[in-house]
Amino acid sequence: xxxxxxxxxxxxxxxxxxxxxxxxxxxxxxxxxxxxxxxxxxxxxxxxxxxxxxxxxxxxxxxxxx
Numbered sequence: 001x002x003x004x005x006x007x008x009x010x011x012x013x014x015x016x017x018x019x020x021x022x023x024x025x026x027x028x029x030x031x032x033x034x035x036x037x038x039x040x041x042x043x044x045x046x047x048x049x050x051x052x053x054x055x056x057x058x059x060x061x062x063x064x065x066x
Contacts, residue, residue: 023031
């Protein structure tokens with residue numbers, strides 16, 4: 001494997017970092033809020049599915065189990 005030139009590597013890294021489009025503070029806050037909202041909605045969805053399955057299974061077991 002050939003040895004890379006460290007100076008050239010640093011120059012290339014700086015050139016690539018300069019191309020990055022960083023999000024604004026507003027974009028970061030809005031994205032964070034959306035993540036929390038989606039996580040909450042997902043938690044509620046799975047809670048309701050769990051409740052439905054648990055209620056149905058308890059009903060079936062009590063019907064057949066005596």
